Amino acid sequence: MFFGVTIMFSKKLLLSIASTLNVSLQSVQPALSNPVSLLTGQVKNSSEVDMADKINVRPKLIVLALHGMAMHGSTFDALKETLAVENILVVAPDLPGYGMQCLAKSAKCTFRSEASLELVEAQIKSIKDKLPDVPLILLGESLGGALAIDYASRNASEINGLILSAPALSFRALAGLKLAPKLLLSVLDPATKLQLKAFIEKNSSDNFADGQVVLQDKSSRKTTSLRELLRIRSFLSRAKSEVSNLSPDLPILVLHGSADKIISLRGSEFLVNHATSSNKKLEVFCGAGHLLLEVKHPRAEVLSAIDNWLADIKQDNSERPSFQTNADNLSNAIVLRK
Numbered sequence: 290m291f292f293g294v295t296i297m298f299s300k301k302l303l304l305s306i307a308s309t310l311n312v313s314l315q316s317v318q319p320a321l322s323n324p325v326s327l328l329t330g331q332v333k334n335s336s337e338v339d340m341a342d343k344i345n346v347r348p349k350l351i352v353l354a355l356h357g358m359a360m361h362g363s364t365f366d367a368l369k370e371t372l373a374v375e376n377i378l379v380v381a382p383d384l385p386g387y388g389m390q391c392l393a394k395s396a397k398c399t400f401r402s403e404a405s406l407e408l409v410e411a412q413i414k415s416i417k418d419k420l421p422d423v424p425l426i427l428l429g430e431s432l433g434g435a436l437a438i439d440y441a442s443r444n445a446s447e448i449n450g451l452i453l454s455a456p457a458l459s460f461r462a463l464a465g466l467k468l469a470p471k472l473l474l475s476v477l478d479p480a481t482k483l484q485l486k487a488f489i490e491k492n493s494s495d496n497f498a499d500g501q502v503v504l505q506d507k508s509s510r511k512t513t514s515l516r517e518l519l520r521i522r523s524f525l526s527r528a529k530s531e532v533s534n535l536s537p538d539l540p541i542l543v544l545h546g547s548a549d550k551i552i553s554l555r556g557s558e559f560l561v562n563h564a565t566s567s568n569k570k571l572e573v574f575c576g577a578g579h580l581l582l583e584v585k586h587p588r589a590e591v592l593s594a595i596d597n598w599l600a601d602i603k604q605d606n607s608e609r610p611s612f613q614t615n616a617d618n619l620s621n622a623i624v625l626r627k
Contacts (some may be wrong), residue, residue, distance in 0.1 A: 361388025
């Protein structure tokens with residue numbers, strides 16, 4: 290009797306659960322192996338709140354980078370090395386529940402929005418206590434982009450600009466993820482682990498090699514659960530509602546690949562259309578997949594777009610940075626790069 294009732298109840302939930310999976314699983318991203326710290330040779334756990342104390346040279350600009358689901362701070366290593374040449378420091382912490390924090394057997398490996406936002410706040414405070422006059426840019430890719438939006442909507446005065454790569458606001462339909470055998474178990478037990486390896490391999494990037502990197506990276510997460518996905522979905526809805534609350538004075542650069550199989554370009558268009566900032570820009574890269582920054586070899590045109598945008602920041606510490614992009618409408622704010 291109980292089993293029959295459970296099956297009937299489950300059938301009613303399957304469509305809802307499938308929809309949730311279609312929305313939530315797609316913030317998954319791969320990671321880089323062999324982390325390299327640009328702060329010191331000893332710093333390996335980039336989740337340290339006192340990371341600013343490790344800075345041994347004065348940068349002209351600091352970028353606090355937030356990774357996506359299944360990722361960790363070292364996935365930004367290539368970006369760190371590229372910007373370090375220009376004396377721009379990239380600080381990329383492991384968010385709670387990711388990276389090195391998940392290596393211990395007793396670790397709690399799951400997305401926690403409030404703990405992640407508290408970490409962002411603590412990192413920014415640490416950086417500003419150490420280098421109060423250095424401009425600070427908040428960067429986020431995919432799920433990290435949603436975190437950046439949520440934080441910036443309430444703390445615009447703490448940062449000098451936003452860089453958002455495929456921010457997780459709108460999703461494409463799932464492709465190639467075989468979860469059917471686990472779906473019913475997930476309904477009965479939301480804590481059941483769901484494998485993400487096939488999804489990462491097939492959907493994370495237009496470059497097959499990028500998907501392979503994460504499969505060899507012991508610090509990346511390759512499983513999730515329905516419980517975590519529901520929690521993520523709720524947070525992404527909250528982040529989307531905060532777009533219109535971003536400060537009109539906050540410069541925003543949005544990056545998106547036209548061939549992104551995970552995050553829909555519509556989400557980035559929504560962001561640029563509804564953000565009230567007079568300095569907003571959407572760069573769309575033809576043929577590029579989901580991952581733009583958390584890869585071993587970022588596209589030259591992506592790095593160029595970031596470099597050009599950052600180069601326009603005024604170094605006058607008495608005023609907020611100014612950018613070239615002064616879009617009066619959505620069409621003027623979109624740049625299509627072939």
